[in-house]
Amino acid sequence: MFTTQSHVIVAIEGENLDEVTCSPFTQSMPMQSQDLTVFFGEGTATIFHKDSNGDWIDMRTEMTRGIDVAPRFLVINKNVEFGSVVTSSLYRVTFVLPKDRTILELWQPGLFITDEQLEQILDPATRESFIELHAHNTEKLRNGDTFEELPGPDEVADSDITFV
């Protein structure tokens, strides 16, 4: 996550560690109260959203079009909880947030932005600096058909996470 002159850019890069069927990287962002703009730069993924019953819905069941193939420009509706399972060797998306106090405060908990960092982001004196706020590396496994979280990589058989 880093800043530009006027925006905060959240970059997510996923690497599929298994050569054939496994997708050990998944990402589930917190539900957001503002529409969220996304540039999906590279890769493919199976994308899910959570319905009102709390069930994860595979977007392929709602759509027949290739929503999960980059490059795409997306705006995710507010109050939608979503996640994705990477199905390509490389996956890269960027989320774009304005340097706006109200909006960034909404995202503060989900993006682990400290109060000090928030002030740093909004300080006009930092406009000309690329500030890398922080970076996280995660490794998770989810079922590519149900988005159910699975045990760690060493415990998962390939047959459990085969993708269509």
Next chain:
Amino acid sequence: MASVEVRKDIHSVYIQCAMRINDTIKFDWVLPESYTAILIKGSVVFGVEPAATPALGLYRVAVGEKLEVEATEASVLFVPFLLSDTSAMDAMFTAADDPRTASDYYNVTDFQSTAYRVNSTISESTGPSENLVLTLADLQGIALTAKGA
């Protein structure tokens, strides 16, 4: 050839460029403030940089500089501006094509769903490589088309 689109959301406008290998794009205008180009796919040479920058890459365009990009492989980049950035917006757009007076998202509706308000393909360029000089008039024409979509 390269393709250039103008996108919009509730807070920003984005100049989005998709390029083939060896395509070049030059923004034939300067702004009174610096801004950033964000490379999300591929690899490009920015300006007079000595080496290619791979995705994910950022390039700061200095005050008075014209952004120049040469793709060393198929690439996609975008340049964001806040709609509230009066200085940049007034410098780039006219009253007719001003994104600030356009509907949210330019009414781009490749398709919508429960989850997505906009889910739109980024048109990857086809055909021979080219050297594209994008003038302000070109940009305004693209924005006007998007506004009327």
